[in-house]
Structures are given as C-alpha cells and as structure tokens.
Amino acid sequence: MYLHRLELRAIGPYPDTVVIDFAALAASGVFLLEGPTGSGKSTIIDAVVFALYGGLAGESSTPDRLHSQHADPATEPFVELVFETGAGLFRVRRTPQYDRPKQRGTGTVRQQASAQLFRLAHPADPAGEPVSSRIPEIGLEVTRIVGLDRAQFLQTVVLPQGEFARFLRSPGEERRKLLQSLFGTQVYDRTADELAARRRAVLAEVEGAESRVRDAQSRFAQAAGVEDPDERAVDDVVAGLRSVAAETDEHRRAAVSDAERARERERSVRERVTARERRAALLDRRRALDAAADEVTAARDRLALGERATRVATSADALDAARARAAQATDAAASQRQGAGLDADTDVVGLRTALADCLSDVRHLVAVERTFATRRRSAADAAVRAEDLAARSAALVDALERRPAERATIVESARTAAALAADAEPARVEVERVAQLRADLSTRVTAARAQEQAERAVASARAAATAALATETDLRARRIAGLAGELGAALQPGDACPVCGAVEHPSVAVPQDDHPSADAVESAASAARAAEAALAAAATDLALAQQEHERLRTVLGDLDADTLEARATAAAERVRAAHDAAVQVLDLERRRSAHDEQTRALEQERTTVASEHAVLVSSAAAESERLAQDTAAVDAAVRRATGALDAGTSASTDTAAGGSSLADAVRALDDRVAELDAVLAADVRAATAAASVAERQSEVTEVCAEQGFESVERARAALVPAAEGERLRAVVATADRERAVVDAGLTEAAVAEAARTADEPLDLTAAVAARDSAVERADAATRVAVSAADRLEAAARCGEDVARAVRARESTSARSRAVVRLADVAAGSTSVNPSGITLGTYVLMRRFEDVVAAANDRLRGMLGGRFTLETSEERETGSRARKTGLALAVHDHTTDTLRAPGSLSGGETFTVSLCLALGLADVVQAEAGGVALGTLFVDEGFGTLDPETLDDVIGQLARLTAGGRQVGIVSHVEELKQRIPERIAVRRTPGGGSRVTTTV
Template sequence: MRLHSLEVTAFGPYRDRQVVDFDRLGADGLFLLHGDTGAGKTTLLDAVAFALYGSVPGARGQVKRLRCDTAAPDVPTTVVLELTIQGQRLRLERSPEYERPKKRGEGFTTQPAKASLTWVDGAPTEHPPEGLTRIDEVGRTVQRLLGMTVDQFFQVVMLPQGEFARFLRADTAEREQLLEKLFGTQRFGEVERWFVERRRERGREVEAQSQHVRELLARVSQVSGAARESDVDDQSWLEDVEKNALRDLEAARAEQSRLRREREAADAALAERRELADKVRRVRDAHATLAEIAERQAEHDAWRAERDAAHRAVPVLAANRAVLRAEQECERTSAEVAAAAQRCGLDAATPVAELRSLAGAEREAAGALAHLVPEAQQQETDQRRVAELAERIARDEQREAELRQQQEALPERITAARQQVDDAKHAEARLEGVQAREAEVAALLDTARALPAAQQALTTATAEAQRAVDAHQRARDVLQDLRARRLAGMAAELATRLQTGEPCPVCGSAEHPAPAEAVEELVRAEDEEEAQRAEQRAHAVREEAAVAAQRAQQEVDGLRERLGDRTEDGLAAELAELRAEREALRSAAEQLPQRTAQLAELEASTERLADQLTRLRTDLAAARSEHAALVSAVQEREARLREGRGEFPSIEERRAHLLDTAARIEELVAARTARDDAERRLAEHREALTEAATTAGFDSPAAALAAERSEERIAELTEALAEVEERAAGARAALAGPELAGIDPSTEVGLEQATEAATVAREAAERATALAHRAEQRQRDIAELGERLRQAWAELGPALAEHAELEALADVVNGRGQNARRMSLRSYVLAARLEEVAVAATRRLQRMSGGRYSFVHSDAAGARGTRGGLGLDVLDDYSGKVRPAKTLSGGESFLASLSLALGLADVVAGETGGALLDTLFIDEGFGTLDADTLDLVMDTLDELRAGGRVVGLVSHVEEMRQRIGVRLRVRKSRDGSTLELQT
C-alpha cells in the first residue's frame, strides 16, 4: 500500500480544503509532520484511517465528531484519499454523518454518511467500471485489498499517539485479547469449546449407557426374585438366575400335566350326572305346567270375555267421538260469542235485530265526517310547510353567521394556503434524494433475498461435487481391481502356450515344472480399456462438479460481500420507511398545482362571499313573510277541525273508531248465528250414540264405553291366551315323547357332589397352568433381559474407554489435566505468534539500545496455577537478568514499544498475507530520547525506508526538524488550520 495524496475539507480543525501530496513528501522515504499542539497533526492520520475504514483510531473514534465546527453550513465535510493497493490505483472519498442547519426554517437536519471508490487505472474484472458507492461495499473492498481489519491496520500501519506502550505493559488477559484480534485465532477457541462440548455429550451418552445397565440388572432381580450380592460377579449371578428359572419351568410343566388328567376324568362324570338331572327336571316342569293351567282356568275364561266385549264396543266408540267433537264446537262458538260481546261492550243476549240497528247508526256517523278529511290533510300540509319555513329560516340565519365567519377568517386561510404551497415546493426538492437512497436500499434488499437461493445452490453443488468424487473413486477402484486381476491372469495365459521341450518365452527355460493355472474369470484388455474410459468420464464429471461448486461459492461470497452486516428484515424495514417517506414527499409535491389553485381560489373568494350574503338575506326576508301568512290560516282552520275530532286526535282516527265499532257489532251477530247451528248438531249426535249402544248389545252407552280397551290391552289378552294354549300343548307333547319315557320325577341324581369334585379338579388344574405360564414367562423374560444385559456390557466397555480418552484430550486442549504449562490451545497458538513477534522486535531493540536489551518470551504457567504462555519480559545484557517491561524508563519504554510495534507489524503483515505495506506512520514519543539514542532510532528508520517504505513521523521535537529534510508543517489559527510543505 502506497499513499499518493490526501484532501480534507471541513474535517477536524481544517475548515478550508487542504491537500497533502504524499508522493512529494515520501520522495526521500522519510518525512516529518510537525506543528503547534492542537494544530491538527494527528487529524491528518485520522483522515487517512477514516478514508480507508470510515473510523479513526484510539479514543477519538468514540466521540464521532469529525466535522469542523467553524466550517460554513453549505460546505460539506469530505476526505479524499488516492492510493495504490496491490497494483490497483484507486480514489476513496468519504463524508461522515453530521448535523447541519436546515436550509429553510430553524433547527438542524442530519447529513447522512457517504462513501465512494473510483478505479483510477481501470476497474478489475470482478468490479463494476463505474466504481462503488455503497458504504458497506467500499469497506469490504478496502479490507479485502489490504488484507487486514481496522484494528490490525491501526496496530500495523498507523501507530496511534499515546498507545505505543499499551501492548508492552499489558497483562496476560489484555495481551491475549489484542493478539486474538490481530491474528484471528478465534477458530482455536472454537476448537476448545468443541472438545468441551463433545466431552459433555459423550459423558451424557456413557452415563445413559451405565444407567441402562443398572436398570437391566434391577429388572433381572425383580423378575427372578433373586437379590444381587455385592461380593458376587454380575455375570456369574446372571448365569445362576437363568439356570434356576429353567429348573422351575420344568417342575411346573410336570405338575400341570398330572392335574390336567384328573380334571378331564371329573368333567366326564359331571357330564353324565347333568344329562340325567336335565331329563328329571323336564318331566317335573311338564307336570307342573299342566297343574298350573288347570288351577287358572277361571281367569283365562274372564280374559276371553273381556276381549270379546272390547271388540263389540268399537262402533259405539266411533259415535261417542262424534258427540265429543260436537260438544267442543258448541264450547268454541259460545266462547267466540262471549269474546265478541266483550269487544263491543254489549250483552251477549241482546237481540240480533237490535245489534244490526246499532251497527248501521255507527256507519252513518262515520259517513258524516268524510267532508272534513281534505281540510285535515291540508291542515297537516300547511303545518309541515310552517315547520319547513321555520327550519329554513333558522338554517339561513346559521348560514349567514357562517358566511360572516368565513369572511372574517379568509385572511388567515390565505396565509395557511401560501405555507402549504411552500411545503409542496420543498417536498419536490427533497424527493430526488430520497428516491436515490430508496433505489440503493432496494438493490441491497434484492441481494439479501437472492442470498438464500444462492446458498441452496451452493449446498446442491457441493453435494453434487461430493457424489461426483465418490463416483470417480468407485470407477478408479474398479479399474485398479481389473488391472490387478488381469496381471494375475497373464501368467496363466502364457502357461497355455507352453510346449514340452520348447523354451519359455519369458525365462528361456525348456523345463516347465509349475505352470500357472487358469483363473476363473479372465480379464481381457477390452475390459480394462472400458474401465479406464469409465474412470476418465467420472473424472471429467468430477472436475465439472468441482468448478460448479466453486462458482456457487463465489456467487455466495459476492452476495455476502455486497450485503455486509445488513439483514433482509432490516433492509425491508428501511426500504418501507424510505418508500413511505418518498410517497409522502411525492404526494406533497403532486399537490403543488392543487394547492396553488386553492390559494388563487381563496384570494378570489372575497367578492363571492359578499354576493352570497346578499342573496341569502333576500331569501331570508321572503321566507319570513310566507311563514307569517301560513301561521294565520292554520289557526283559523284548527277551530273547525277541533269540533269534528271531538276527543280523538284527528278526523281520520274518529272515523276509523266509528267504522271499527260497527264491524265488531257485525262480528257478534255472526258469532251468535254459528253458536245456534252448533247446538243443533250436538243434539243429533247424542241420539245416534244411544242407537249404536243398543245395536251392539249393551244396556246403555255408558256400559259400552266401560267395555272399551286399548289396542295394547286387546293384543296383550290375545297373546296371553295363545301362550296358555301353547304351554299346555308343549307339556303334553314332552311327556308323550320317547326321550322322557320311563323317567320318574322323584329320582335323586346327586349332581352337587359331582359338580363339587369337578370344580376342585378344574381349579387345581387352572392353578397349575397359571404357575406353568408364569414360570415360562419368567424364564423367557430372564433370557431376554440376560441377552440385552450382555449386549449392554459389550457396548459400555468401549464407550467408557473412549470417554476417558476424550476427557483427557479435552483437558489438555483447555489447559488442564496433563497439561503441565496450563496453556490452552488458543493460548499456545498466541504464544507461538508472540514468540515470533519477540524475535522480530528483538533485532530492532538491540540495534536501538546499543545491544543492551532483548525481548524474552515466557510460556511458563502463571501464579497460583493460572494460565501462562503470553509472558513478555526484557533481558538486560548489562546485568544478565530478565526484567519486567514495566521497570524500563520513559525513553527505554519508547524504544521497546517502537521495536515491539515494528516487529508486530512485520508478523501481522506476514500472517494476513495482505498487501505490501509501503507506508508507515509513527505518532509522538521521540521527546523522551537523548541524542545518541535518537541516532540509533533514526538508523532503524533509515533501514525501513531503505527497504522501500515511506515512514511518516509526527513530532514537535525541534531536533527532528533538523534531522529530516522533508517536512509538512501544520499552522493553527482562528480561521482553521492550514498545511505548508517545507524542504
């Protein structure tokens, strides 16, 4: 990396544009940056760091105030750096985020940060020719070209003011954190954690296996009922348990066979007794059934008489139902007469002729009121018109007040409309910037959404590549197998051509004592060639799959590089905010013509409001006049209508009442007529009922109704009589059959004794069977558990050995156990890097200290068993003793810190494999050196520039100005710092 030029504007103390030509400053390989305290020497180094990484080193980077306080509001803060990295000359331009006054109105607005990268000599093939404008893409590209992070850059290229000795005096923990950032050894910490996690997982697995063994042993003890003794081997105990279970099973089976034979004999005797007992029971049941039927003969005759009477009463029941319906009709019509008389308010016994006369009188009175209906309707129309006019007058009066208010508020509305027009113009000016930012975020969001598909393609391509590797390896195995078999078969092939007495074509001997025998499957040359072609095709497929996987990886890396730390959700939220802001601005900008027209409309509305007020007042006077005339006419007509209404609210309601009364009286007349007809029909049905009872053979209708039975009762009587006849026939048929011939109902069978004997034999056999089954199940369970237990023992042994080995290895990797130095893997790697740094720094420290001091790296464990490996002391050659670095004086500390910083820069640059670092900046510290020591330091710096580097020193020491010919002076003033090149 070589710097060419630096431009700063409104940055730090530099209010105006200042340019630093590093090509002129570094022409001699060494230049000095000096000036008054606070003039801005270190700010120039901050500007270089900000242009590259967007941040500044040290505590100044935490303040985030990079803009010059005295800069004009319209002057943007910018830093432009032109440099060459890995042969590519590029131009970086950055602006930090800062607050600037609003162009319109009061207050401040946030100026967003910007960054751009331009290729001076043409862009590389993998980058767009127009350069980069996104902050994250610029940062990733610079870091990739330099090959180091921002922390590594500040430690390697730009040694910050006041931080030379931080690494030298740091304790082990601080030194470990710094080295881990510089050398990127986090992966070794992940290895340590992997071993710990793997040990924990294997420990859980081993414990689970041990618990499984314990559970199996407890289960065997539970099933067998044999307790485990602590002094007996588990495997011997298991064998004894299995033998005892087998002996118990054989004894249980023998007892089961004996008791089964006894049960069969008892069951046969019981069957014979049961057959005889059944025949005796059937004879006894037949005699008992016939005796019972004879005793209940009178009851059965009564059932038959009841059933016959119910059948004869059926016609009488139909006539009775007609009488009941006629009675219900009489009751209904009588109720209707009473209800109609109640609605009319008249006596139900009033003669029909008188009722018809009353109805006619009511209808005549209703007809007399017909001529007043139109006047009542006109009265309602006029009253509605009066109400409408009153409402219109009130509305016009309110409208008059509103117009007066609008006329008074018109100047304020015109002022507000002018402000809205101004706002729309401002929105139109801001719209372009928001749209540009929206396009940038939308492109990032597309990149974020394309990343999952690219990752899936990478996974697929990687899997395809692995399958291609496996296929190629199989093809190679087949080819090698065929070649080996063909070589083995060549001897047999030559042996078939040998002739007795003729020389061998291989060895020349005429004797052939042991010719090779032919192989079973002879491999031909064509088979080998075909296998070779298949292997070549598989190799080609493997190469293509590898290229595809590499391209997929490059695609994913490119997407991740463009995306940076952004996430899809964050970008989507930011894009939504920008779109909402853009829509709001666009909406406001689009309303500019409308708002302009509204302003013109308001300005021209003064005369319109005056005309509206004049017309409204004229209409209001006419409405008031019409309202007064209608009120007088309504009052005059109301007297006539009041007499016609009487006690009713309106003429229509009184007419409706008269007509309703007439209708109710007419309904009473109709109800009286229907009731008389119903009474006549009831008398006729009662005469028919008496005639039907006499015809059916009953003395009276009441006797016929008493003989009524339900269908269920009749069916029940019929079924009972049929059952009695069926039982009698069955009993007689049973006694007459040959099966029961000669059976005496008084015979004693003795069934209880046989049943008891069979029950005892069966229970004994069942108990023996259950015991045999339990013994068999116990023996089977013990055999199965024994097999599982032996399998678990076989698996537990290797698992215990593996876990012990893994536990010991994890302890060693994490600095415990057999690790005597108490160094973890990460500390060991960092100790190796620190040892390299100590070697590189010692060469410069011996030179600058006149051979007195050397760095000594110690990997011993710390006090009280703490981790070691990162100790760094100083060997004093004058005394021959090792001293802590904290005992050095101020000047000696500067020499040691500078040597350590230069050595650390060399090791980090070699470790990262980054760009060649041709430029180095050193800030302050030279004031603590005497003249001789300063000579040694300058000799070391001369060696650096002799190697092609450009070294920039920042110091206000007078002697440095005398020693260095090329200088850049920083002058401080109230108007901002300025730069002056001196030679």
C-alpha cells in the first residue's frame, strides 16, 4: 500500500490542523521524521495506524492519549488518511472518543468515536463514493483492502518504537501464527485435515471391501451347493459344475434328436394319408366337369354373339340421340332470332360490334355521373365549414392573449411553496436525531437491567469458581497425603522400593478408603478451569454492560421523555409542513407544465385552423370547376348512347332506352348486347348439332360392317337379355374355376407322390405312439440339463462376484496404503515422519528460510559481516512451547558460535531486527498474490548505531526505494538530517503543543 496524504487536528501535541503530503515527501524514496524526544514524532505514526485500524502503534498505548490537551475542548479531533492499494484509492476519517463541553449548563459530555470510509476517483477527489460509516464494518473492510490486520501491519509496514524487534525475540509459536496469516498457508493445514479425513475414509473402504468379499463367498456357497468354500477353491468348484452340466447337456441333445426323428416319421405318414384322400376327391370332381363340357361351350358361344350385337346397338342409340339434339337446336335458334326481332339475313355480328364500341366509350362516365349529388352536397358543406373555421380562428387569438397573465400567477405560487419545502431535510434530520435519542432513552432502562443481571451472574460465577478451586485444592492435598499408600499398593514381593530401593518391605503402607485418583484430581482441575473461564466470561459481559450503560447516560445527559416528546412534536410538525409544501410545489409544477402544454396546443390549433381555412377555400373553387366539366361530358355520353341504341333496335321491338340518365342508357345497351350474344350462341349450337348427326351416321355404318351384321335391326335381334347374360356368364366362370382347381390339385407333389405309392401300406397309429414316447424321454433329459446349467450359471456369476470383490479389496488396500502414509506424513506422525513436523509447519519453515535469507542479504553488509541468522527445527533455548520448526539463532562468525537473539546488544538487536523486518516485508511482497508494501516506517533505534553501521543501515534502506517503495525514518539523530533532505520536522511551541514543518 502507498500513503498519499495525512490530515489531523486536535490529536496528541498538535492542537491545530496538520497536513502531511507523503506523495511529495517520498518522491526521492526516503524521508525523515525528526524532532526532539517527546515532541510528537510517534504520534504521526499512531495517527496513521489509528486511521486504518482504530488503534495505536504501540502495544501499551491507548486511544485516550489521542485527544490533544492543548486544543480547545470544543474542537472535534480527527484523523484523515488517503491511501492506495491494489483494490483502489480510499480515504478513511476517524474521530476518537473525547469529552466535550455540554451545550447547556456546565460539565462535559462523552462524544463517541466515529469513522467514515470513501472510495476515491483520484487523490484530490473531495467527495468520493461512501463505502461505510460503521466502525466494525470499516475495520473489516480496511483489513480486506490492505491485506493485513493491525498486528501484521505493525510487523511489515509500520515498525513502531520498541515493537519491530518482537519478531526477532518472539518464540516459534508466535512466529508461526504471524507467518501463517501473512503467507496464507492455512491451505496446507486444511490439506492435512483433508488427508486425515481421507485416511479414515479409505480405512472404512478397506473394511467395506473385506465385508463385500465375505458376502460374495456366502452367495457363491448357496449357488454352488457347497459349505464354506475358500476363495481360492471357487474356480475348482465352478469347473466341477461345468463338467456335470456338459454331461447332462449331451444326454439332452441325444434324447431331443430321437424325439425329433419320431416327430418327423409321424408327420410324414400323416401327410401321405392326407394326400391319398385328396387325390381321390380331385378325380371325382374332374369326372363331373367332363360330363358338363357341352353345356358350357354353348353358353360361351351365345355370350360372344350378344357382345357383338351390343356394340352395334350402342352406336345406333347414339345416332338417334344426335338427330333429336340437332332438331331441338335448330328450333331454338329460330325462336331466339325471332324473339330478338331479327330477320334471318340480319348481320348480328356487325350489329353487336357497333353497340360494344359505344359501350366502351361511355361506360367509364357512369361512375362520374353517380358522384354528382355527393359532390354538390360537399361543396355546400365546405362553404359552411369555411365560415366555422374563420370564427374559431378569431376565438383562439383572444384566448392566447390571456395566457401570459395566468402563467405568472402559477409561477409565483410555486416559488412561495418551494421556499417552505426547503426546510424538509433539516426537519428530517431533527426527527431522526430525536428518534435515536428516544430509542437510547428506552435502551438505557434495558441496559440498567442487563448490568444488574450481569452483576448477579458475576457473583454466582465467582462463588462457583471459589467452590471448584476449593474442591481441587482439597483433592490434591488428600492425594499428596496418601501417596505412600498408593506406592505401597503397587509393590510386589521382591520389587525394589521406589523411595529407598530396599527389596524387603516389613511395613507396607496401605491406601486410605477415600484416597482420590489421578483422574479425580484432573477432573476437579478441569472443573476449576471451566469455572474460572465462566467467571472471566461473566466479568467480560459485566464490563460490556457497564460500558453500554455509561455510554447511554453520557449521550442522554439530562434529557427526559417530556422534553424529547416536545422536540419530536415540533420536528414532526416541521416535516409535515415541508412535505405539504413539497406536494404543493409538485402540484403547481404540474399545473404550470399543463398550462404551458395547453398554450402550445392553442398556438398549434390556431395555426392549423388558419391553414385549414385557406386550403378549404382554394379546394372548393377547384372542385366547382371540375364538376361543371364532368356534367357536360356526361350529357354528351347520354346522347351518343341513346342514338346507338335506336340504331340497333328494329321497329317491331320496344327496347328504346327509358329515362334521361347515362346509367339507364348504358344498362339498355348491355341488355341489347346480351340479347345479340344469345342469338349468336343459338346459331353456333344448331350448326354443331347438324355436324354431330353426320358423324354418328358414318360411325353406325362402320360398326355394322365390323361386327358382321347386315343392318341395325338384325343386330338388335341378336342382343342377349341382361338376366340371361348373367346366368350364362356364371355357368362359364364356375366351370373354368373348378377345372383350374382340379388341374392344380392333381399336379401337386404330394398328390403325384400318392399316385406313385398307392399300393404301399401306412400305419398312422404306430407312428403317433412312437413319437409320444420319444418326446417324454427328451423332456426328462431337458429338465436335468437345465437344472445343471442353471446351477453352473449362478455359481459362475457368484464366482465372478467373488473375484471382483477380491480384486476390489486388493486395489482398495493398495490405494489406502498410499493415502494412509501421506496422511501420516502430513500430520507429523513419528512412525513415518521422524521429524514430527506437520505439512503446514514445513511450508512455513521454507517461507521462514526465505525471510531469513532476505534478512541475511542485508545483514551481511552491516555490523562488519559479523552476524547471520540461522533457522532450526529444534525448540528455541529456554522455550517450553511445542516444537514448531521455526526456531531462530544468531551465528556469531567472530567466535563461530550460535547465540540466542536475546544475547545481542541494543544496537545489534536494532540492526538484526531491522534486517529481519525488511526481509519479511520483501518476501511478503514477492509472494504470488502477496500484499504490495509500498510504504515502510521505522521508528527510532538509530541512536544506538555507530556512524559506520548507520551508513550501512541507510544504504540498505535506500536499496528499498529502487522498486518504487517509500521509507520513512523516525529519529532525532542529528546526523540523519544531513543525509536525508526530505523531512518532516516536529518542534515544540511555547504554548506546550507542537507544530509540523515539511521540507520537500
């Protein structure tokens, strides 16, 4: 992370506002925070840590020291920090808890702490996007954004005075917790847990596989009909059953073959007997057909003659019908011409052509004639509409002249209501504040009851803890007093006494009846510890309840329910008034918008009315002229149509056009044309009928010659009546079918074979008896073979199940061995992992080695190369903690010995601790997905260094800036002022506070 800007006020020794631009200070990489001891250098570090985490850098520091004693008590203290991480740019602002003067009366009121977090678009963004204003949420969010909690931040970014050497002196267990949180190696611990779970799972699978083998053996024994077979004997049992099944199947096949031969013999005898009987029946039927052959031949000849006569009669009937149609068509044509008033020699085609030409010229004007009445009415209506539009245009002009004054009245009313509605937000804030105070007033009573309950719980827990401790003490005293009896009870004759070593025991002590056991003492100790924990939890609850009750008393002060009720009523009245005004503003705004919209509508309507009036006057004049032209054209067409109709009508008819309209004249012309079309069609039909008579006459003459008849009369005499024809055809068809059936039957193979073997004797009864006997023997052999095959199949299937179960057990066992071993190695089981180091610790050891290597890389250039750090898997000297593999020792190359970190001098401790802290920061930043540590603070410790070592340390710090990092050195050493030009100078003021001067 990178720091951009820090702003604080009324914090520590700074009564006024202090602004520090870290981005400008760190442009060269290293800057100095210098000043006399106690002037307030560490307060700036505390402000950075407080802004991020709500706590201070030093472990012993408390937030109470933040509020400046030199500032006006009414001045609100705050710290604001702008910082940047991979998650974005943020600004956090915190106000510590402080006491401010009461607004009414004397005394002070405790003002609670507050915090705000914003996401910024750029470092100078004055507003930003709010993220949260709740202190717990901001703490979690800052930890997520930075990627470090407060303890990790103090070990890698801010190395406060007396704190950054803790990593060097801390035992391995504390190093393990810090490294685990920094490098995120919890995944390896979860891996070890997962391996342990899989170890349990595969052991359960092994047991399940063994159980499945036993179940498969049991099913195999039942299927094979054996008792308790060994899994190795399964194949032998199956082989024996297969031999038995093969033998019985051979017997079955022989019996089935015998039965099949008997069935074939019985079927052959039966078919030959049937064929002999069928041949005798067919011969009888053929003799009957031969006797009726002459009658069938006569019927066939009579049918042939009748068919030839029918062809001639059909053509003659068609000739008679054609003659009748020709006479009818000729009469109809003469009648049609007479009805039309036409002579036989009149040119009907020419007359129709003349009338059709006249129709094509005048027909289109009929539609024009029909529009005359409507067009005359429309002209009258247009004149009336023009007068109405002129009147409407004048009325619209008057209405538009009155609109501006009406709008001014609405706007003035809206301005008055808006001024009253502006009080809505202050009134709402006052309502929320009063509601919160009322809730706090109600909560204060609940908090008082909770405090009383917590006090009673503490008293009860204290009594229980005292009783449990007394019980444990009593049991331990009784056990110590009775140890002689316990030792005596364990002695056997000839055993050496554990106290004096003698093998003779003349007076052996015996245990007392109420002597407590070790388990009883341990149980009492556990109960005592549980009681102590319960007491501590109850005390914590009491402290929280007291703190909450005190907070509510501080917040409420002297306020009572009546005062809050009066404030609530007044605030609610303000809110209602502002709300009503806001509603009125909206209503007036809608009215103004509606008024403007109506004005625009009136202006649009005025324009539309004027345009419509002008168009209407112009179109009316044009339409009047077109109507006069169309009327003249229609009158001319009427005269022409009437003349044409008179010329196409004879004097003897009464078809002259009636009326004076063009539609009537056209209708009369259409009727006359249709009448002429009917005359022409009748003439065509008469000519066609005459041609058809000649064609049919020729066809009759030709058919008589083809069928062998001299005349139509002779052919009609040879016709066969319908009933007689049906009878004759039935006789012929029946004889033909019977003859075909008999001939086909006699040519069948079985019937022909029966004719050749007619003298051979056949015994069907003996063949049936032999078949039944053979079938019974085959059924018995089949049942035996099927039973043997079923047993073999079941045994083979169960044998395969046994083999699969055995293979699965072996595979599971082989797989489980690898999982069990891997789980034991990851868990540090000494049976397979002699070092006893778990997987998570092993990974941390490698990371710790990287940290130590990075620290040694810097330490080699300091202190004359005298010291290097080394890791060890053993417990650190003097440590009673469990073995973590993260022990640390200092290798003194001068004496070639290993020293404990606590044996270093002050300057040596500072230098080694600084290198270790810088190495830790480097490895954290270099880790994939690690935290980007762009800013580093080192607080004090430089005064313990000699000039040469100081040069080495400054050189190592300067190396950090090559990668874009910022390093801030907090020190009062005078020599550093000459080495580092960018600095923050802190100086005391005569008034007792301090001021800050920044040099860039």
